[in-house]
Amino acid sequence: xxxxxxxxxxxxxxxxxxxxxxxxxxxxxxxxxxxxxxxxxxxxxxxxxxxxxxxxxxxxxxxxxxxxxxxxxxxxxxxxxxxxxxxxxxxxxxxxxxxxxxxxxxxxxxxxxxxxxxxxxxxxxxxxxxxxxxxxxxxxxxxxxxxxxxxxxxxxxxxxxxxxxxxxxxxxxxxxxxxxxxxxxxxxxxxxxxxxxxxxxxxxxxxxxxxxxxxxxxxxxxxxxxxxxxxxxxxxxxxxxxxxxxxxxxxxxxxxxxxxxxxxxxxxxxxxxxxxxxxxxxxxxxxxxxxxx
Numbered sequence: 001x002x003x004x005x006x007x008x009x010x011x012x013x014x015x016x017x018x019x020x021x022x023x024x025x026x027x028x029x030x031x032x033x034x035x036x037x038x039x040x041x042x043x044x045x046x047x048x049x050x051x052x053x054x055x056x057x058x059x060x061x062x063x064x065x066x067x068x069x070x071x072x073x074x075x076x077x078x079x080x081x082x083x084x085x086x087x088x089x090x091x092x093x094x095x096x097x098x099x100x101x102x103x104x105x106x107x108x109x110x111x112x113x114x115x116x117x118x119x120x121x122x123x124x125x126x127x128x129x130x131x132x133x134x135x136x137x138x139x140x141x142x143x144x145x146x147x148x149x150x151x152x153x154x155x156x157x158x159x160x161x162x163x164x165x166x167x168x169x170x171x172x173x174x175x176x177x178x179x180x181x182x183x184x185x186x187x188x189x190x191x192x193x194x195x196x197x198x199x200x201x202x203x204x205x206x207x208x209x210x211x212x213x214x215x216x217x218x219x220x221x222x223x224x225x226x227x228x229x230x231x232x233x234x235x236x237x238x239x240x241x242x243x244x245x246x247x248x249x250x251x252x253x254x255x256x257x258x259x260x261x262x263x264x265x266x267x268x269x270x271x272x273x274x275x276x277x278x279x280x281x282x283x284x285x286x287x288x289x290x291x292x293x
Contacts, residue, residue, distance in 0.1 A: 038062045039086035039282050044073050044094045047114060048264075051089075051271025058279055061087070079103040087278050091115060097122045101129055110281035114274040117210050118291060119183040127293040134277040134287040171198035176206060183210035191215065196222035204230045208260045211237035220246050223253055234260040
């Protein structure tokens with residue numbers, strides 16, 4: 001879930017209550033008719049309040065949403081709700097594939113995902129239909145190339161102005177190796193025994209991207225044999241990782257249930273960016289963060 005449910009519900013009521021009547025039909029008929037002509041948006045989760053407030057106060061869209069902050073919308077309902085929408089705001093639990101895009105129909109112009117990763121999106125299908133898509137900023141290092149503004153670890157700042165290095169050099173020189181790349185066919189299992197064998201025995205491995213970029217059996221061997229000192233994982237395969245998994249038997253491995261960004265400030269900023277990207281896309285303007293298909 002985004003954060004404490006009671007606190008979140010309170011914030012959401014404060015954020016959208018003044019405009020609740022716009023959604024539930026409490027306005028005069030003429031205003032309702034005007035609103036009905038606005039682009040339709042479906043939101044697949046009860047996102048944090050800042051994003052909902054931006055959409056409500058924009059006066060540019062009418063929206064419907066799945067009213068839960070932690071339970072994904074059932075696939076059957078999702079396929080029904082997206083019919084005829086102009087834009088979709090989703091999170092990483094929704095698979096955006098040919099089936100869903102066909103159900104949405106030709107009106108769908110914009111897809112905004114409240115996530116850094118995009119492995120839940122079928123890029124080829126989106127490209128076929130000319131759907132404009134966005135994602136949240138990706139900060140980190142991927143295949144030796146900087147893909148964000150900077151990475152800060154303690155007092156060390158790795159700047160984009162520094163030259164990229166090979167994965168081998170990255171592994172051999174790093175005291176803390178942090179993985180922040182997207183999961184793609186090229187990055188699947190990129191962190192494997194070959195990478196771990198080149199790391200220092202005192203190194204710490206950290207994964208906050210997607211579980212699929214790590215070969216977990218190889219990581220277990222590296223940790224249990226002392227090949228590397230420790231690991232911190234916010235993402236695994238599957239999620240949540242079964243408590244019977246061998247990684248839980250290690251005292252040098254810390255595992256979290258994909259909550260690295262789960263703070264009020266961060267999640268509100270994520271929802272705000274996703275909402276603003278969606279509105280820009282509907283106006284045909286460049287998104288703040290647009291996924292190039």
